[in-house]
Amino acid sequence: xxxxxxxxxxxxxxxxxxxxxxxxxxxxxxxxxxxxxxxxxxxxxxxxxxxxxxxxxxxxxxxxxxxxxxxxxxxxxxxxxxxxxxxxxxxxxxxxxxxxxxxxxxxxxxxxxxxxxxxxxxxxxxxxxxxxxxxxxxxxxxxxxxxxxxxxxxxxxxxxxxxxxxxxxxxxxxxxxxxxxxxxxxxxxxxxxxxxxxxxxxxxxxxxxxxxxxxxxxxxxxxxxxxxxxxxxxxxxxxxxxxxxxxxxxxxxxxxxxxxxxxxxxxxxxxxxxxxxxxxxxxxxxxxxxxxxxxxxxxxxxxxxxxxxxxxxxxxxxxxxxxxxxxxxxxxxxxxx
Amino acid sequence: xxxxxxxxxxxxxxxxxxxxxxxxxxxxxxxxxxxxxxxxxxxxxxxxxxxxxxxxxxxxxxxxxxxxxxxxxxxxxxxxxxxxxxxxxxxxxxxxxxxxxxxxxxxxxxxxxxxxxxxxxxxxxxxxxxxxxxxxxxxxxxxxxxxxxxxxxxxxxxxxxxxxxxxxxxxxxxxxxxxxxxxxxxxxxxxxxxxxxxxxxxxxxxxxxxxxxxxxxxxxxxxxxxxxxxxxxxxxxxxxxxxxxxxxxxxxxxxxxxxxxxxxxxxxxxxxxxxxxxxxxxxxxxxxxxxxxxxxxxxxxxxxxxxxxxxxxxxxxxxxxxxxxxxxxxxxxxxxx
Numbered sequence: 003x004x005x006x007x008x009x010x011x012x013x014x015x016x017x018x019x020x021x022x023x024x025x026x027x028x029x030x031x032x033x034x035x036x037x038x039x040x041x042x043x044x045x046x047x048x049x050x051x052x053x054x055x056x057x058x059x060x061x062x063x064x065x066x067x068x069x070x071x072x073x074x075x076x077x078x079x080x081x082x083x084x085x086x087x088x089x090x091x092x093x094x095x096x097x098x099x100x101x102x103x104x105x106x107x108x109x110x111x112x113x114x115x116x117x118x119x120x121x122x123x124x125x126x127x128x129x130x131x132x133x134x135x136x137x138x139x140x141x142x143x144x145x146x147x148x149x150x151x152x153x154x155x156x157x158x159x160x161x162x163x164x165x166x167x168x169x170x171x172x173x174x175x176x177x178x179x180x181x182x183x184x185x186x187x188x189x190x191x192x193x194x195x196x197x198x199x200x201x202x203x204x205x206x207x208x209x210x211x212x213x214x215x216x217x218x219x220x221x222x223x224x225x226x227x228x229x230x231x232x233x234x235x236x237x238x239x240x241x242x243x244x245x246x247x248x249x250x251x252x253x254x255x256x257x258x259x260x261x262x263x264x265x266x267x268x269x270x271x272x273x274x275x276x277x278x279x280x281x282x283x284x285x286x287x288x289x290x291x292x293x294x295x296x297x298x299x300x301x302x303x304x305x306x307x308x309x310x311x312x313x314x315x316x317x318x319x320x321x322x323x324x325x326x327x328x329x330x331x332x333x334x335x336x337x338x339x
Numbered sequence: 340x341x342x343x344x345x346x347x348x349x350x351x352x353x354x355x356x357x358x359x360x361x362x363x364x365x366x367x368x369x370x371x372x373x374x375x376x377x378x379x380x381x382x383x384x385x386x387x388x389x390x391x392x393x394x395x396x397x398x399x400x401x402x403x404x405x406x407x408x409x410x411x412x413x414x415x416x417x418x419x420x421x422x423x424x425x426x427x428x429x430x431x432x433x434x435x436x437x438x439x440x441x442x443x444x445x446x447x448x449x450x451x452x453x454x455x456x457x458x459x460x461x462x463x464x465x466x467x468x469x470x471x472x473x474x475x476x477x478x479x480x481x482x483x484x485x486x487x488x489x490x491x492x493x494x495x496x497x498x499x500x501x502x503x504x505x506x507x508x509x510x511x512x513x514x515x516x517x518x519x520x521x522x523x524x525x526x527x528x529x530x531x532x533x534x535x536x537x538x539x540x541x542x543x544x545x546x547x548x549x550x551x552x553x554x555x556x557x558x559x560x561x562x563x564x565x566x567x568x569x570x571x572x573x574x575x576x577x578x579x580x581x582x583x584x585x586x587x588x589x590x591x592x593x594x595x596x597x598x599x600x601x602x603x604x605x606x607x608x609x610x611x612x613x614x615x616x617x618x619x620x621x622x623x624x625x626x627x628x629x630x631x632x633x634x635x636x637x638x639x640x641x642x643x644x645x646x647x648x649x650x651x652x653x654x655x656x657x658x659x660x661x662x663x664x665x666x667x668x669x670x671x672x673x674x675x676x
Contacts, residue, residue, distance in 0.1 A: 291375075
């Protein structure tokens with residue numbers, strides 16, 4: 003899922019996303035609650051109508067942003083008091099408020115409100131944090147959400163094996179529509195992250211979707227799919243696009259490099275995205291160097307197309323039971339760079 | 340003509356422009372000469388191919404930008420020595436160099452290299468400037484441009500009636516493919532500008548296109564068409580879009596105004612642009628306040644559509660000999676604001 007933090011995937015229109023083949027997007031509860039406000043979006047017919055996006059939307063719970071973006075937060079049994087990163091105004095969001103906001107936004111998949119422990123954090127802190135997350139998860143389940151909305155629980159527990167196990171079992175007992183790994187991609191190394199997933203994923207019933215939040219690089223996606231992850235969100239394809247880093251099957255390409263100044267080839271031969279179908283590396287380099295707004299859009303279209311194709315390729319490989327071969331080809335192509 | 344200074348109309352793709360109905364664009368010789376360089380663009384197949392725009396392009400001569408953007412310029416009989424506004428590097432452009440660059444870029448309409456006198460400037464200065472412009476115009480005509488390229492001469496003469504007359508007669512004697520009014524929209528008031536056009540336009544043969552450079556607001560376009568002007572370029576629709584000022588038949592709309600926070604209507608009822616077909620004022624206000632890149636594009640699409648429709652409306656009115664009625668309706672609609 004590309005990230006549409008403020009009700010727009012940065013630099014592209016919903017029509018661009020459809021043409022790229024994007025199937026669903028993520029939007030941030032925290033941001034939309036603060037601006038323009040979930041009640042305004044509800045009055046205007048919900049987030050789908052507001053941003054003119056007919057395909058699925060997942061909203062996060064606001065939990066992660068409350069901890070990472072706001073200031074002066076204070077956690078109690080009922081939720082979190084915090085100050086807006088926009089204007090310093092005071093707010094309170096707990097599990098009930100998070101559900102209210104996500105109901106008003108009208109996303110198709112909504113997330114339980116969790117506490118995301120800092121990294122690194124000691125065992126005691128993480129244990130108390132996951133207990134609170136489980137109590138909040140129950141409150142979220144009890145809240146009367148819209149019948150069309152699926153609710154996912156978020157597994158916490160830091161890097162501690164027994165805590166991840168405990169968190170996943172507690173949530174699975176509550177029977178959510180799907181499960182997410184939270185508290186990852188916050189500074190731990192890749193091997194630790196994969197180990198944490200391995201520790202807990204087998205407890206999750208086969209038929210439930212599993213979502214790895216905030217991950218990641220193409221190689222992270224491949225490794226996580228190998229372990230059974232079904233869904234991802236990450237700003238990487240869009241943010242890197244705006245910084246001039248483009249993804250190809252042979253690895254990354256830094257468009258500002260002088261070698262592309264008169265390179266008439268597309269970013270990637272055989273790529274069928276709008277950007278590669280119409281523009282050369284030389285033109286994209288020129289737009290980037292000249293800080294033209296079109297640069298952000300054309301780069302974003304290509305990167306999202308790359309990610310969309312990567313996931314589509316993995317879905318096919320999983321269906322045909324050939325993920326090992328897919329993975330091998332993926333790494334071999336990178337060596338050609 | 341929307342302005343595509345650096346080989347891109349800011350915030351929109353060539354496909355957006357085609358869907359809006361834009362028939363031709365302007366690109367700046369000075370900017371493209373400095374970055375990425377006209378020789379690189381020539382090697383890549385010319386500006387049309389470089390930016391993937393199949394419809395007509397007009398390039399200016401570089402003259403105006405040499406005076407307005409560069410530093411330390413020194414004018415001689417052969418041309419202008421100046422320092423780049425990008426990196427301070429030293430360059431020389433005269434009539435021959437301007438023709439060489441515009442030939443390499445491959446625009447459909449190219450402009451003679453002129454000296455654009457400052458405003459205000461005394462009679463003596465403007466007289467000498469227009470004499471130089473006429474000598475340079477002859478050199479541009481003598482240069483062997485591509486057979487497909489039309490060359491326009493630029494009428495100078497400041498606000499002095501006899502000098503505008505002299506400049507237009509000298510250029511008309513040389514028989515250019517079209518004529519432009521230069522040295523306007525540089526600080527003079529609207530009445531003076533219209534008077535200058537009236538003073539000189541009747542000397543231009545009926546069958547030659549007449550182009551008013553750097554103008555302007557919708558009302559400026561209507562008044563200038565009344566006097567016989569055929570072509571315009573201006574950054575106003577695109578720059579105002581990025582500043583959140585949107586054009587409608589009832590006047591301008593400032594999208595950041597709080598009154599639009601939950602306004603579910605499009606910018607303009609009955610507007611058929613992509614933006615008005617899919618997004619509300621409330622969403623556009625949100626994108627603008629949140630500084631989303633999509634804001635620039637959606638606003639630009641609407642403003643260019645407004646301008647394109649305005650010009651199309653005037654073309655029809657001219658054909659049907661009812662410009663007086665068109666003009667009256669234009670001003671009456673504004674009173675409804």
